[in-house]
Amino acid sequence: MTDVPLRCLLMARQGPEDREDRIEDHLLELAELARSSGFEVAARRRLKRPAVAPRTFYGAGQLEGLAEEATRLGVGLLVCDDELSGSQVNAIEKLTGLRCLDRTGLILGIFEQRAQTREAKAQVELARCEYELPRLKGAWTHLERQAGGVGLRGGPGETQIEVDRRMIRTRISQLKRELAHLEQVRATQRQGRPGGLPRVALVGYTNAGKTSLLRALTGEGEPRDLLFATLDTTTRKAWLGQDCDPETGAGSGQPRHCLVADTVGFIRKLPHQLVAAFRSTLGEVRTADALVVVADAAHPDLEEHLRVVGATLREIGCAPEGDEAQPRLLVLNQVDRLHRPRKLDLRRRHPGAVQACAPTGLGLDEIRAWLRELIPGPPAPREPEAWELAEPSAG
Ligand SMILES: Nc1nc2c(ncn2[C@@H]2O[C@H](COP(=O)(O)OP(=O)(O)OP(=O)(O)O)[C@@H](O)[C@H]2O)c(=O)[nH]1
Ligand SMILES: [Mg+2]
Incomplete structure (x- = not known):
């Protein structure tokens, strides 16, 4: 059955x-988010409203019209770009007879579908619990399943909603404890990584090409044309070339490497519950020696995307300037989809950026050269030339 x-x-x-x-x-x-969740988009509607209607957000009249259209189109779900309260979602569902999801609920659903590792699953569940707590309707079937439905009800007089709240709070504490433990494991892993190698995090708006760049640099990673394809941080070793100046031949000739971490993408209005829950994963970004900010240069909203990335980085504790600021390289990816005038325009706007196309390797040499500069330590040992050792001849 399909x-x-x-x-x-x-x-x-x-x-x-x-x-x-x-x-x-x-x-x-x-629509991209809905597609990434596996839904089919039947129509998009802007609802003009001077002010938010407190009970239904969009107003009963508009919603009734929309419900009729939805029936004609065979639609079973309303997805709203706005963040709604639990009671507003309930009111919309009651009025239209359709299921309703707000933007945060949609993004949470995608994260739930994608979470693979124990840490990602715990982080997403924590975000879900924080999201649902103020939205309780009564039944909390998800937790009932987990708790086995035994001994749930407290003393007499405790209402179902109070029981649910108590269960969610207990679960939140469990998840926070588990995540604190996993964060410690992660910190230990970080310490155990090959010493001396700089750690670089790939960050950026979702679907910009972070995983594609990881693949180009390290040979690993599966890029996908989906929002939030990557949830788990993957760290791989990238080869940056020989320690050897091609013109003079100076250098040790040893291969040089760095560690590159692929991370979860950002998005406009990334639910704060998710940012909070992904703190430990995003710790990889905070503690990296440098950040490579990957952007889809061909996206019409490039500048808005960059602003969102800047703001999200600040939110997770990456200072843009000052002593604590990590070196940052902006990679304008996907320039193969741009015409020359736009590329020149971007060169003017972002003179320090590398224009790249991860799948073809365009711009990779420039990125590697920038990464090589991060390698710490004294200059590589070299053989002095004769003139350096010779005494000046007498007379
Ligand atoms: N034309 C073109 N397509 C690209 C380029 N880089 C990546 N893509 C495509 O863009 C899509 C997203 O690439 P990913 O590397 O998965 O993007 P991401 O930033 O890791 O996305 P998330 O993990 O979902 O946040 C894939 O279909 C890639 O094949 C590029 O330089 N040019
Ligand atoms: Mg990815």
Whole structure:
């Protein structure tokens, strides 16, 4: 039997201060998120509303119209770009008779589908618990399954919702303890890695090409055209060439390496529960010796993406300037999809950036040269030439 994808209708509020094209861009990104979750997008709608309706967010009249359209289109799910409260989601579901997901719920769902390792699974579950806690309706089947349904109800008079809240809080404490332990394991692993090699983290907006660059540098990693394809940090060794100046022949001739970590992508309005829960994974970014910021140069929202990446890096504790700031290299990836004038324009706007195409290897030499500069230590031993040792001849 083949799974028929659930058809969804996407919507976003357009307030008086919001530009139409911005909301359209946000809806396009939401469509990518929906596609990455396995849903089929039937339509996208901007709902003009001067002010948020407290109970239903979008207002009952607009929602009723939308529900009729949804029925005609065979849609079973409404996906909203706005972050809604639990009671607003409930009110929309009741009014339209359709399931409703907000942006955070959609992103959480993708993370849940992708999580592979024990750490990623625990991080995502923690984010889910933090998200659901203020949204409880009554039943919390997910935890009932885990707890085996035994001895759940407390003393007399404890309502179902209180039981649920208590169970979630207990689970949150368990998950935090587990993650603290895993973070220690990770820190120990970091210390045990080959000494002296610089550690570099690939960071950037989701789907920019971080995994493709990891693959180009190290030969490992599976790039995919999906948002949040990568959740787990993968660290691999990259070969940066011989320690040898091709012009003079100076250097030890030894191969030079660094460690490159691929990390989870960022996105506009990345749910704060996820940022908090992924602190330990993102610790790889915070403690890296340098950051390579990968961006999709061909994306129409490039500058917005860069701003989001800058803000998210600040949020996770990576200072952009000052003594603590890590060296950063901006890689404008996917330039194969750009015409020459745009490339020149980007060269003017971002003179320090490397223009690259990870799959073909364009720009890789420049990136490697930058990474080589990070290798610490005294200059490699060399044989002095005769003139350096000779005494000046007398007379
Ligand atoms: N044309 C072109 N496509 C690229 C380039 N780099 C990556 N891609 C494609 O872009 C898509 C995303 O690449 P990934 O490397 O998986 O991106 P990512 O940043 O790791 O994405 P997430 O892990 O989902 O955050 C894949 O389909 C890649 O094949 C490039 O330079 N040019
Ligand atoms: Mg990736």
